[in-house]
Amino acid sequence: MSSKPFKAVIPAAGLGTRFLPATKAMPKEMLPVVDKPAIQYVVEEATQSGIEDILIIIGRNKNNLSNHFDSVPELESNLLKKGDRQRLQKVQESTDLADIHFVRQGEPKGLGHAVLRARSHVGDSPFAVLLGDDLIDERDPLLTTMLAEHERTGAAIIALLEVDPDHIHMYGAAAVEPTDAEGVVRVSALVEKPAKEDAPSNLAVIGRYVLPPSIFEILERTEPGKGGEIQLTDALQEMAADPDGPGVYGVVFRGRRYDTGDRLDYIKAIVQLAADREDLGPDLRPWFKEFAATL
Numbered sequence: 001m002s003s004k005p006f007k008a009v010i011p012a013a014g015l016g017t018r019f020l021p022a023t024k025a026m027p028k029e030m031l032p033v034v035d036k037p038a039i040q041y042v043v044e045e046a047t048q049s050g051i052e053d054i055l056i057i058i059g060r061n062k063n064n065l066s067n068h069f070d071s072v073p074e075l076e077s078n079l080l081k082k083g084d085r086q087r088l089q090k091v092q093e094s095t096d097l098a099d100i101h102f103v104r105q106g107e108p109k110g111l112g113h114a115v116l117r118a119r120s121h122v123g124d125s126p127f128a129v130l131l132g133d134d135l136i137d138e139r140d141p142l143l144t145t146m147l148a149e150h151e152r153t154g155a156a157i158i159a160l161l162e163v164d165p166d167h168i169h170m171y172g173a174a175a176v177e178p179t180d181a182e183g184v185v186r187v188s189a190l191v192e193k194p195a196k197e198d199a200p201s202n203l204a205v206i207g208r209y210v211l212p213p214s215i216f217e218i219l220e221r222t223e224p225g226k227g228g229e230i231q232l233t234d235a236l237q238e239m240a241a242d243p244d245g246p247g248v249y250g251v252v253f254r255g256r257r258y259d260t261g262d263r264l265d266y267i268k269a270i271v272q273l274a275a276d277r278e279d280l281g282p283d284l285r286p287w288f289k290e291f292a293a294t295l
Contacts, residue, residue: 019031129232137256174187
C-alpha cells in the first residue's frame with residue numbers, strides 16, 4: 001500500500017472498427033456523447049475521484065485526443081470577443097481538468113500490453129485504469145470506492161457487474177467468494193470471454209481497475225491469450241491464484257453505466273444522458289413519448 005497520489009491510465013489506442021466509417025479519421029474516444037467526447041467523461045470521473053495525473057495511451061491517428069485537451073487560443077479569443085462566456089467556460093474545462101500526458105502504444109497488442117506501456121510513467125505506485133467504452137454516471141460513484149478498497153487491502157481491485165448469463169461471453173467473468181465488506185467480493189479466478197456454460201458466474205469485469213505496480217512484472221511474462229492479445233485478465237488471474245500475494249477483490253457495481261463500445265448501446269447512452277440533463281430533458285422526454293407512440 002502507498003500514500004502517494006494515485007495516477008490514472010486510460011487506454012485509447014483501439015481502432016474503433018465497430019464505428020466505421022465514422023472512426024476512419026477520428027478516434028472512437030472522440031465520438032460525442034451529447035455534447036462532450038466520450039473520453040472527457042472518463043477523465044472527469046478520474047478527477048472527481050481526486051486523481052490529477054492522467055496518462056492516455058494512444059495509437060495512430062489519435063492526435064485529436066491531445067488536441068481536445070489542449071488550449072485553443074484563437075477559439076477562446078473569438079468566444080471572449082462575442083461575450084459567449086458560457087461556451088468559453090465549456091471549452092476551457094477540458095484544458096483545465098488535469099495534468100494529462102500521452103504515450104503511444106505502437107502496435108495494438110491488447111489491453112495488457114497497453115497497460116504495460118504505462119510502466120515508466122506510473123513507476124512503483126498503485127494506479128487506476130479506466131476504459132473509455134464504459135461511462136459511469138457521476139451520481140453513482142465507483143472509482144472512489146475502488147481506491148478506498150485498494151488502500152484497505154493493498155490488492156488489485158476490479159469492478160464487477162451482474163449481466164444476463166447469455167451476454168457473459170462478451171466480458172471477462174469472475175469466480176468470487178464473499179467478504180465481510182458489503183458489495184465487495186474476493187476474486188478466486190477470472191476467465192476471459194467464456195462461453196455461457198463455462199462461465200464461473202454472471203459477474204462481468206467492466207472497465208475500471210485499481211492495480212498495484214506488481215502487475216507490470218506479471219504482464220511482462222504474460223503470453224498472448226484470447227484473440228492473440230496480451231490480456232489484462234490473464235495477468236489478474238495469476239495474481240488471484242497467488243496464495244502469498246494480496247490477491248484480487250471485486251467491487252460489485254449496481255449503479256448507472258453507459259456502454260459506448262457498441263453502436264446500439266452508444267445511441268442508448270446518448271438518449272439516457274440527454275434525458276437526464278436539466279437543459280435538454282424537459283423538452284426531450286415528451287418528444288420520446290410522442291415518438292414511441294408512432295412505432
